[in-house]
Amino acid sequence: MTIGSIITSRRKFLIGAGITAASLSVGFYVGVSNFPILPSTRSPASTDGRFWLHMTKDGEVVLISPVHDLGQGTPSSLTQIIAEELNLSPEDIRLVMPDSSQIPYMRFTTGSHGMSDHALPTARAAAFMRETLRQKAADKFAVTTLLVSDALGGFLINGTSIPYAELITSDEDLTLPEEMTDVPLYTFDPQREKRVVGQTARDRLDRAIVTGAALYVDDVWLPDMLHGRVVQAPYPDACIRSTNIKDVEKFEGVVRVVFDKSDAFLGVVAKTPRLLDLAMNALQVVWEDHDPLDNDALQRLVDVDAFLAKGRLEHQIEKADIAPDPDWTIDHRLDLPPLHHAQQEMRTAVAHFKREQGTDALHLWVGTQDAFVHRRKAARDLGWPEEQIIIHPMRTGGAFGGRALYDVGREALLLALQVGAPVRVQWTREDEFRADRVRPPSSHRLRIRADRQGEIQDWWQATVSGHFLLTEIMAPEWALDLARMAIADFGATRSIYPPYLAINRRVEFQDVELPIHVGQMRSLGATPNITIMETALDRLALKLDIDPIALRLLNLGAKNQRLKNCLERLREMMIATPADQGEVRGIACGIYHDKSFVACAFDVASRDDGPIEVKSAFCVMDVGLIINPDRVKAQVEGCLMMAIGQVLFEKANVANGVFKSKSLTDYQVPTFRHVPDMHIELINSQSIAPAGAGEAPLIAAVPALTNAVSRLKKMRVARLPIDAILRPHRSENT
Structure with missing residues (x-):
């Protein structure tokens, strides 16, 4: 069955999988549109920190990271800025690495934009939160804000310590408004002696790394999950001349061989990683002739x-x-x-179609520099509203610019769509070099x-x-x-x-x-x-x-x-x-x-x-x-x-x-x-x-x-x- 027929017949598959026909909007024709989906390069506005920062009704400060974690430590550094503004320790701030349903937008993360784009909005949001709480303290004790001085974790009024938690008077979290007036930013004050900013602090995810928490896609294992792999095209616009898929379909543990010659898409789904390896090793692919250039010809x-x-x-x-x-x-x-690129971790994705609270959804776990371009492209492929696509951007073991494409995520999506079960796709080291x-x-x-x-x-x-x-x-x-x-x-x-x-x-x-x-x-x-x-x-x-x-x-x-x-x-x-x-x-x-x-x-x-x-x-x-x-x-x-x-x-x-x-x-x-x-x-x-x-x-x-x-x-x-x-x-x- 071809990828084209997979998408065309997705109505039949999805209904059989418990996903309703009503959710399948005009779908396919939108999905195959060639209208460009551009990378998420819009930098955050100076007030966007309000989407990332809030304080719970119990006084806990929460940062929903606006930056993908590529191992560079930017999310942890943002907690240092918040700690500086709020007179806290970075450990007092709960760091949440969000999926795409928990944050309205994440910029395509690169080494030159992580801190430069997010430091100022984060500082502004935290400083405005501090001054909002200062006003609440002044109102509560009927004094001017000039008499409310900073203290660790709160304020001092006439020698009395006022923790932030005592100033949250409603049953709802303290969130920030769309309009935030300018307030002093401790982080960028060169005359201020910094408590946290400029100091070495451990990565907030260190404990999760050493205790084996699910930070990488390789850590994600779902019930009844199958294992897939797609043959990587060795050069642009490569065309498959012939392949022995009939032989491979007979292999033990092979659930499905998916082949679309027009798209040069050839994938195998098997019950275990070992059986998948055996099937892929037996798969023979002959590619159409192409320019047999070498390094010297390329340099010319x-x-x-x-x-x-x-x-x-x-x-x-x-x-x-x-x-x-x-x-x-x-x-x-x-x-x-x-x-x-030769990054340490081989790219991996897990795709899982499921029904949640009466709504059909795709969950896609992938190590990526651009979660929201994955969401837009997956929505296009399925013809679904973007809200039904939940991207879980996982930590990557090296990126260097090589984790921006919608590649392994798309492969996992298409294979999972075909077999009606969660599918994990992991490239081999040879795949990484061939398709780099x-x-x-x-x-x-x-x-x-x-x-x-x-x-x-x-x-x-x-x-x-x-x-x-x-x-x-x-x-x-x-x-x-x-x-x-x-x-x-x-x-x-x-x-x-x-x-x-x-x-x-x-x-x-x-x-x-x-x-x-x-x-x-x-x-x-x-x-x-x-x-x-x-x-x-x-x-x-x-x-x-x-x-x-x-x-x-x-x-x-x-x-x-x-x-x-x-x-x-x-x-x-x-x-x-x-x-x-x-x-x-x-x-x-x-x-x-x-x-x-x-x-x-x-x-x-x-x-x-x-x-x-x-x-x-x-x-x-x-x-x-x-x-x-x-x-x-x-x-x-x-x-x-x-x-x-x-x-x-x-x-x-x-x-x-x-x-x-x-x-x-x-x-x-x-x-x-x-x-x-x-x-x-x-x-x-x-x-x-x-x-x-x-x-x-x-x-x-x-x-x-x-x-x-x-x-x-x-x-x-x-x-x-x-x-x-x-x-x-x-x-x-x-």
Whole structure:
């Protein structure tokens, strides 16, 4: 039976499953509409904290987290803000990780928006709650609010302690109104000595993790649950030529084989995970012929020089006319490969159709960065109102931009719809590599003309890249074609504007549709774009024999003082911790989203012709007010480790048009043996709202390590990873 016939006959199935015909509205035609369902990118309004925060009639403060938990600790940090405003301990606040029925909206969660978008609305809501309770206390004791002073867990009036619970006079919870007047925000007061904000606090979900609570989808087990898996298409628009489903249908424990050739959908449902594995191992799929490209052919598709030879690139970011004079101080090219996400947890979803209080509902447990896009797309697939779809966004074991698609959730939904029982779908590690939406390859060229003192005169930067955001995450193919003609991929152009001054600047960009799965990755195009800038700056410093930090400070200009502060502090750290004999140091810096400022350095060494050893890493970062320094440092540490992988050995290998890696044994990632000594300093700008910290360190870490290796090996790095340069004939699978 095809997926099309599954949906067409869903009325018969759902009635048989106890789901009423009355609930099946015009349904299917809405469901198959190609009208784009966009990611949930609307940032919360400053008063949206009223949806997240309330106080129960017993005086308990409850935060319904507006942020998905990807392991970055943002929900716990929001409890610190509430605790600061209400004079509580974070442990006094009950943290609820909601499903989609418990909160009106959740923004698509990324490392650069978690705290930056939610800190201020959370603080405003908590501060307004505090002042509302202060007024209640004043009214109760017939005094002015000036005589009601703050105390832990409540107020003091004439020496008498008044807990918050005593001020809740109704049988209903204390909620906040739509209109909230401005009140003092303790969190953002630079003169206030903070009790909770700026202090290290444990993750509020730590206990749940170590006691085995159901935080991950893998922890969800339902009565009579079946197990399913779907064959992953190895390349975009892949078509199945033939398959042996008749043989697999006869396997012990196989409940159903679901095949829709037109949609290239082939799934198996079995009674146990073991029986499912046996069936999937026996399943043979022959795909239609496609472009048998390899990494070299893929890189040629984004060859910046080939595009420049045809004239100006499609998108002129800055348009200064600069003659193609061969007399450049630096002419630098850098090619970057596709990269796998290689997250620790394999994606999983559980779908369960049920009837609740006379209403039909779908419950979908999934590790996702965007619960509400899942709800909208599931509602479209079923032709149901969104309120009948309950998404349970579970904690993820790594995301890095790879958990935004409606993929495994859709698979679980369709299989559960077909068999009339709860179905759990879990990808294998091979699935994760085969269907990964990799960071696209890119090719960059930067030409700089500078005077002898290092002051930049002309800057000509050109970039060609595959797509980051103008992909299936945004729209169906027909809409993407229109969007790509109209605008540049705004993920690929992230941080493409150079922070350095120049008399003339020309920045141009071209995005290219590629015949492989591509998508977003941590920091989007910011890391590639800043890497070409910072590696070219380092070559300029070497050629002119100028200190690399001094060169950057010379050219940054007055408006980038926060980045200058990071560089100056980095220099102080490096003076205090000099490199050991035989070690070479490289530095870089960058700005992410115009709000996060970072400078990094690495010390590297190599014995004879042995492997490169990363000895030390330094990072200085200014992301505004620091809520929980320990959590921010953990993000920095993760980015430093990702940089080691990206610079030294990571590359998504392609052969015959498909990704070759099948497991972590043939896609090397950094491990504990690669961990260097780390020196991390956070500049706490207390009067500035928090900015994103989860992606920013990577943009400077990758070029800093690249520069260190370049100086160590006394060579110009023209492509990454370094291992591909030092050992060009080495097997790609080693």
